[in-house]
Amino acid sequence: MADQQTEPAEFSEEAIGHLDALYRGALRLTRDPDRAQDLVQDTYARALRYQHSYQAGTNMKAWLFAIMRNLYWDRFQKANREAVSIDDIGEFALYDQMRDDLGEGPETEVLDRIARSEVVDAVEKLNPLHREVVLLVDVEGFAYKDAAKILEVPIGTVMSRLHRARQQLQKDLFDYAVESGIVGGGLNSRS
Amino acid sequence: MYDCENCVRRLDQLVDKELSGPEVEEVHLHLGACGDCTRRYRFQEGLKRLIRVSGSERAPDALRERLREQLKA
Structure with a gap:
């Protein structure tokens, strides 16, 4: 005791x-x-x-x-709890979009050119279900099992939400990178 | 044999350190032989690091003081 x-x-x-x-x-x-x-x-x-x-x-x-x-x-979010849905944006990998801009240099070089405030904005733009999982796993470093307990969902749900959240983040950061001229849009630019 | 598709599917878990020892070994075996997956892996790791360091605000001192009082009570 x-x-x-x-x-x-x-x-x-x-x-x-x-x-x-x-x-x-x-x-x-x-x-x-x-x-x-x-x-x-x-x-x-x-x-x-x-x-x-x-x-x-x-x-x-x-x-x-x-x-x-x-x-x-x-x-x-009480009123919204039922209404929050997760859009599936399909597979989007920033790496694929930027591959041509990355050239032969270190693959993380382009990340160094993204303003931190822009990353915070992109996280805050995520829908709340995505935002909270990124917050727990990426920012705070919780293990999937701890995140699952906190969110009261199965580990598989943590993983799928995390994956989609990262796709959304990458998409937003890519849009920013193109707008601000960090990358040229690559040869395989978005449809 | 492990292919790129298998590898890419596990990259989230790899960067989050959620794979078991043997699974990590398997992925690394593939990474060692595949430059494209290796670059993709480093990129994803870099992105995770960027997300972690981006929001590093500290709590305002006034809030800290208020809470200390509250917790003392």
Whole structure:
């Protein structure tokens, strides 16, 4: 019993340690700094209220993200939850589109020329179901099984959403790269 | 024998470090022999890294202070 519970001070300290990650996540989810702060604050309030249900030694970051994610859907997406559908854009690989522009140089060189703010915009433009999985796996580095627990979906769903999210991201980044002249559109330009 | 199609299908899991040891070995066996898949793999890895480092905002100090108070209570 005693070793299952965390001392309140320890709990607080560990929880605060995940603040930057939660805030970043809240920013991506809400796309608004004020709403993000509110969401984070409410997440900690709920975590505090339910701290007895947290087991010491388990993944607190995942636990906090699960709380935040549920609050987010309750608050901002409740009305949309049913309506959010995932469009299938088909297979789109930025690499294929850029292959001709990549030439013989390092294949990641073109990525270095993409502005970071543009990547953030592209992530924020994703539909919420795609955005949250990119946030968990790519930004925060959660394993598929942890992401699946947080999102309450099977691992296969995590994988398929992640794949589609990345396709969408690549498509948006490609459009940006063409518009800003980073690439010429390649020989096999989009139809 | 492992072909490009098989390899490409596993690239997501490879960059996410979600393949088992033997599976990683299999993919790398193919990568070692296929320049195109190797470049595709590095590109996907680079993209994942780019996504990770792009949003690196830190929480505002005022929020941190508020939360410390809240958690103390």
